[in-house]
Amino acid sequence: MVNTHGPQNDIYRPEMATVVRSEPMTALERFLEFKLDSGGELGHMPGQFAEVSVFGIGEAPISISSSPTQNGSFQMVVRAAGSVTHAMHNLKHGDKVGIRGPFGTHFPVDGEMKGKDIVFVCGGLGLVPVRSAINYVLHHREDYGNVTILFGAKSPADRVFVAEVEEWTSKESVTYVETVDRGDEEWTGRVGVITTLMTDMKVDPSKTVAIVCGPPVMYKFAVMSLHKMGIIEKNIFVSLERNMKCGVGKCGHCQIDHLYVCQEGPVFRFSDVSEVQEAIQ
Amino acid sequence: MSIKKIDVETLNAWVDGLIQKQKVVGIQAKSDRFAFGPLSKAAELRLDYDVSILPPKSFFQPPRETVLTFNTGVGYESVIDSEPFVLLGVHPYDMTAIVQLDQIFSQTSSDIHYMTRRRHATIVVADVQAVSPNVFAGCMGTSYLEDGYDVLLTKIGDDYIVDAKTGKGEALMPALADAPDASESWLEQRKLVWEHNRQRLRKHELKADPSRWPDLLEHAYDHPIWEEKARLCFSCGSCNLVCPTCYCFDVRDDVNWDLSSGERVRTWDGCMLSGFAIVAGNLNFRKGATARYRHRYYRKGRYVPAKIAGQIACVGCGRCITACVPNIANPVEVFNRLTEGN
Numbered sequence: 001m002v003n004t005h006g007p008q009n010d011i012y013r014p015e016m017a018t019v020v021r022s023e024p025m026t027a028l029e030r031f032l033e034f035k036l037d038s039g040g041e042l043g044h045m046p047g048q049f050a051e052v053s054v055f056g057i058g059e060a061p062i063s064i065s066s067s068p069t070q071n072g073s074f075q076m077v078v079r080a081a082g083s084v085t086h087a088m089h090n091l092k093h094g095d096k097v098g099i100r101g102p103f104g105t106h107f108p109v110d111g112e113m114k115g116k117d118i119v120f121v122c123g124g125l126g127l128v129p130v131r132s133a134i135n136y137v138l139h140h141r142e143d144y145g146n147v148t149i150l151f152g153a154k155s156p157a158d159r160v161f162v163a164e165v166e167e168w169t170s171k172e173s174v175t176y177v178e179t180v181d182r183g184d185e186e187w188t189g190r191v192g193v194i195t196t197l198m199t200d201m202k203v204d205p206s207k208t209v210a211i212v213c214g215p216p217v218m219y220k221f222a223v224m225s226l227h228k229m230g231i232i233e234k235n236i237f238v239s240l241e242r243n244m245k246c247g248v249g250k251c252g253h254c255q256i257d258h259l260y261v262c263q264e265g266p267v268f269r270f271s272d273v274s275e276v277q278e279a280i281q
Numbered sequence: 282m283s284i285k286k287i288d289v290e291t292l293n294a295w296v297d298g299l300i301q302k303q304k305v306v307g308i309q310a311k312s313d314r315f316a317f318g319p320l321s322k323a324a325e326l327r328l329d330y331d332v333s334i335l336p337p338k339s340f341f342q343p344p345r346e347t348v349l350t351f352n353t354g355v356g357y358e359s360v361i362d363s364e365p366f367v368l369l370g371v372h373p374y375d376m377t378a379i380v381q382l383d384q385i386f387s388q389t390s391s392d393i394h395y396m397t398r399r400r401h402a403t404i405v406v407a408d409v410q411a412v413s414p415n416v417f418a419g420c421m422g423t424s425y426l427e428d429g430y431d432v433l434l435t436k437i438g439d440d441y442i443v444d445a446k447t448g449k450g451e452a453l454m455p456a457l458a459d460a461p462d463a464s465e466s467w468l469e470q471r472k473l474v475w476e477h478n479r480q481r482l483r484k485h486e487l488k489a490d491p492s493r494w495p496d497l498l499e500h501a502y503d504h505p506i507w508e509e510k511a512r513l514c515f516s517c518g519s520c521n522l523v524c525p526t527c528y529c530f531d532v533r534d535d536v537n538w539d540l541s542s543g544e545r546v547r548t549w550d551g552c553m554l555s556g557f558a559i560v561a562g563n564l565n566f567r568k569g570a571t572a573r574y575r576h577r578y579y580r581k582g583r584y585v586p587a588k589i590a591g592q593i594a595c596v597g598c599g600r601c602i603t604a605c606v607p608n609i610a611n612p613v614e615v616f617n618r619l620t621e622g623n
Binding site: 009010011012013014016053055056057058059060079081082084085095096098216241242243245246248249250251252253255256257258263277278281 | 348349351353354355356357358359385386389390391392393394502528529530531532533534536540541543545550552557558559560561562564566567572576579580583584587
């Protein structure tokens with residue numbers, strides 16, 4: 001048996017990263033920030049994901065939540081839903097993880113979003129990957145037209161990035177509107193599903209690009225509402241979740257019909273997947 | 282490259298000579314069936330086999346392999362577990378499947394674990410002598426090969442033609458230096474063997490030429506056959522397990538007793554298993570047996586071909602037909618039905 005130690009060309013070998021921030025975000029989600037031990041940048045674009053390895057537990061695909069305009073580290077927000085994300089909730093400052101990636105397609109922040117009005121439609125944890133694009137756009141604010149962020153959460157307690165949202169709201173150059181499915185005693189904001197935010201919204205469809213990310217059930221209805229606003233499928237981008245186990249188009253787990261989400265996604269132009277039967281639930 | 286004609290005694294001496302020099306894996310009897318395994322002497326070799334229980338892909342993508350080792354807090358190291366070996370007695374349809382996997386594992390991001398084993402292997406293909414119960418390679422254009430192998434053995438009468446096609450194959454030939462070169466008439470006879478095999482490796486008669494499969498599937502997504510067949514499916518994954526072109530895998534970490542070191546292990550997986558498309562939180566993107574059954578046929582006839590220049594990812598070995606308990610896994614039946622329309 002030849003045991004070759006760490007050939008650089010092994011696509012399955014993670015590089016090491018260190019946790020530099022770990023704090024609870026909601027009752028279910030944890031915010032984590034990492035630095036690669038190599039000192040290099042992850043080199044991602046908004047919407048991409050990375051494979052995170054927790055020693056002895058395994059590896060899972062996780063969206064990158066920070067913008068590449070933030071140098072020196074990258075951020076993720078995870079809900080404890082599977083074994084790896086449960087283990088990630090126990091990560092402390094200074095702990096080591098393995099990272100592979102970034103993988104997949106990204107929101108076209110450097111392409112056709114430029115010069116356009118942007119509508120971000122985020123349901124729940126859908127804000128996590130989209131936050132990368134939002135902060136990228138805000139960093140290069142002059143490159144884009146109107147920016148509207150629509151956010152829907154199950155309840156006030158489920159809202160993520162609350163402090164950062166305050167910041168966005170305070171900016172004159174951003175329209176931020178949010179709603180919750182169910183309010184509580186202190187909630188004075190809007191109540192209803194995310195599409196209720198779109199019924200009275202006016203956009204110029206000829207120069208608007210929409211970004212949609214949320215739970216699987218949300219896409220069909222969000223896209224229908226965008227259609228009503230006059231935004232055509234070609235100008236809508238969605239990020240789809242699947243089990244991107246290997247990240248390199250081999251293992252087969254993330255396939256949506258013929259599409260490998262880890263390579264041809266997770267960000268798709270909606271017109272490319274609207275006829276793909278397994279894509280939208 | 283050399284093409285020799287040898288008798289059975291010379292063949293056995295040649296194989297015994299190979300075994301003395303390096304690891305040789307060959308086809309041999311296992312109870313009343315056949316399997317590939319390490320060969321200790323030429324007498325064990327059964328080139329007269331009909332089909333092996335499992336395809337020889339397991340020597341390149343093992344059912345379970347260690348991909349990495351880890352030490353908690355320190356890092357991950359690659360494990361490349363491979364040594365040079367000769368794989369003896371692969372049938373042409375299985376060689377076709379290996380050539381397809383070579384493309385899958387080398388394209389875009391090359392898989393060093395698969396490719397190292399592949400590079401280490403010298404594959405001796407053997408033309409089929411005995412017809413297995415469910416083979417339909419003759420309909421798939423995979424009953425014989427003119428390239429893709431390192432060495433090809435074809436039995437003609439009581440003798441064999443040994444044809445070295447590549448440098449790796451040629452490296453096995455010095456021991457046969459004294460054997461006569463195969464004459465033109467012998468090569469003509471080999472063509473007759475190929476034609477004979479093309480005609481007889483058809484235990485199921487395919488009405489739709491394989492080149493039509495992608496088009497047939499383009500309009501068959503809602504065809505009733507998927508549900509009719511899948512209704513009987515146990516979701517056991519046997520068809521995936523025995524398929525020479527199935528390569529999907531799962532990865533998991535095994536921790537040692539010190540609770541700090543361990544290994545990352547890759548195992549075979551199958552798209553027919555009910556949990557294949559589950560994500561964390563228990564959401565299953567391919568929940569019903571019908572969707573899984575259809576997905577497998579679309580992979581064979583459309584999705585994988587799109588990745589490998591149109592080659593159909595079914596080589597007609599018939600193992601799935603034999604392995605399927607409720608008898609719903611016959612690709613010929615499925616595609617014949619699709620040719621008839623609804």
